[in-house]
Amino acid sequence: MRLGWKLLMVLATTLAILLPLAMIRDLIHDRQAHRAQAVDSIARSYAGAQAFTGPVLVVPYVETVEVEDRDAQGVAHKRLREREGHWTFFPERLEIAGDLKPSTRRLGLHEVRVYEWQARAAARFDAAIPAADPARPRRIGRPWLDYGLADVRGILGTPRLRVDGAELALAPGLGAGGGGGVHARLPVPQAGTRLAFDSRLDFVLGGTESLALVPLGKRNRFALASTWPHPRFDGSFLPRTRTIDDHGFRAEWEVSSLATAARAQYAAGRTMPRPLAGPSRDGRAPPAAAADAIDAVGIALVDPVDVYTQTDRASKYGILFVLLTFVGFCMLELLERLPIHPIQYGLVGLALAIFFLLLLGLSEHIAFGRAYLAAGSACIGLLWFYLAPVLRSRARAAGFAALLATLYAALYGLLVSEDNALVLGAGLLFLILAAIMVVTRRVDWYQPAARLPSQG
DSSP states (O other), rough: OOHHHHHHHHHHHHHHHHHHHHHHHHHHOOOOHHHHHHHHHHHHHHSSEEEEEEEEEEEEEEEEEEEEEOOOOOOOOEEEEEEEEEEHHHHHEEEEEEEEEEEEEEEETTTEEEEEEEEEEEEEEEEEEEOBTTTOOOOEEEEEEEESOOGGGGGEEEEEEEEETTEEEEEEEEOGGGGGGEEOOOOOTTTOEEEEEEEEEEEEEEESEEEOOOOSSSEEEEEEEEOOOOEEEEEOOSEEEEETTTTTTEEEEEGGGGGHHHHHHHTOOOOOOOOOOOOTTOOOOOOOOOOOOOOEEEEEEOTTTTTHHHHHHHHTTTHHHHHHHHHHHHHHHHHHHHOOOHHEEEEEEHHHHHHHHHHHHHHHTTTTTHHHHHHHHHHHHHHHHHHHHHTTTTHHHHHHHHHHHHHHHHHHHHHOOOHHHHHHHHHHHHHHHHHHHTTTOOOOOOOOOOOOOOOO
């Protein structure tokens, strides 16, 4: 009965520790939300996540068509009416390139990554204007080149557009998917002729954390480079070639119109792509692009050691730390006959939970690695000081503290080796289980209560 009562008390204490651990995780998510608000605030005052679409050649026209109306008596009357329409032509070849110059802006405790994209977009058009139709008299209006931008506030300086070497004036206009943009008017073409020309737009575009490019050409080639060494490639297509090192990255995409539905999606009125720059507030990966967004390639300047994501991942191991510590206590009671009160279990569990709160607070002010070292050292030192009289030996307390230090070191290895976290975690649990089995292999579990010390 004494063993059963002891196990019941330890289980109740473990469940009680789950409450502060859950509260700490909620606090981490709340701080993540504050960081997202900082990103939104800077985006409102600078420019948000950017997307670039175009160019697209739009040729408007007004044609006379015959329609049938019925009067009040139901008699049909044929009338001639004018109807507005337009033809949309996409580039035969589209090449977009440029350098992303990153920088950071601070709002309170939070740093937000912004950039200036020194870009050039070159396109080749070869559009066949439909011939005149005697059955539908038609007037062709002035066509225009349309460029879409997710946030026109990001336009820095004055963009420069040249068509066949001649510079054209740019004006505000509607871009792809109803977003903002710029456009330039062209001379009115004749019916039945071909409108063939080369265009090049040079511009500087500011944005926050991410950029998307839409492949509207028959042949598309995109090239982006930056000194930021931690890119994340997302969107509908990954780079065909890329190089990433400590000095930055360079990536190139080659996309054929046969491999994307971007043209049809544009014609159907799909929305401007808006890639997310980071994980969601609960630490999960960013959601996929919206179902109604245009196919695009995406690049985001990410922080590889986001303190909230790392702290959230660490806190998920909190209950494991508590369980392993309590297992160690039970083994000491069983093998060394040391009485440990449930309140002492609870205080040690709270100290383990406080580690994650210290880690969160410190990592907002200093580098995550140093914050982890400081928080871990503080908790291990406290537990060593507290456990020395509880375990009736400084040596036992030091050994227990050393085991905790090993656990903290292993957890840090899991955090910095995200790609190998599963295999490392599985290996660690296997070693812990193997150690417990080796130590207790000679224990007579039919008479364990006889070995438990009295609390009195």
